[in-house]
Amino acid sequence: MSELEQYFEANQQRLMHKYPHYFDIYERYFSSYRNKKITIVEIGVSHGGSLQMWKWYFGNQATIWGIDIDPRCKMMEEENVHVLIGSQEDPDFLKQVYEKTGPIDILIDDGGHTQKQQKLSFDILFDCIRPTGVYLCEDTHTSYQNVYGGGHKRKGSFTEYAKNLIDQVNAYHSEQASLQVNRFAQTANTIHFYDSVVVIEKKERQPPAPKMTGIPSFPSKPEKKTFFEKLTLHFLVRTNKLLQKLHLPGYHINRMIELSSKS
16 A cells, blocks of 8 residues: 555545545655655645645655645645645636746646536646646546536546547648647657546756667668559559548558569
8 A cells, every 4th residue: 555545544634525536646656756846736626635645745845736626625735835726627727827836847627527617727737737747637538427517428527538648649740731740749748547536747848859779680771772663653542542531540661562572
């Protein structure tokens, strides 16, 4: 059992509500930040139990910020713990968060859990996270629940939104105008999906370039292609572009050239 889960199980202070499997996820992404001068923002204060947990876990150098729409949550403030009152659905309020908190190392979205709230919070606050920070959105199982505006593969759910971010991580390799490198592609290093949790780790990225090391085990095929290979390649590229527009599977170009060369 992780330290955080032990704390949770022994908790006799303010109320907390968590799925037990979250604690291993927290430890995996947050442990390297312990006892450092960092800023943590958690959307969703409720009864304040998790704010106390983060203060205990990260240590006295950490500054904890909570966000909640309920003005009663202001009473949860204490040394190194601050609470901002505002709506997660209010873009103007979210844009003002950075003015209060400054650069964020860890952002945890445990707020209202609706699709609009999760997407809007991500769209506005992701760029407020430091280049080496972490964005964690929990309770994403609401993407599959009608009461929160979700549903399996429902357009507009946060999970479907997050799936599209996978394309952005690979945008440097795209040959299509529909997938261009944007700021997210330049700053998001990894996306991890868990039961009810999505984690995005940030890192400033340069265009990836492959490298080769070592000695060849056998002679490589000459780089210069024959006329027939060039023609085959041209035909297959155009065919694959057409198949893509029709949303149909494509051919593996290199394998097709290899087969045609042997015929």
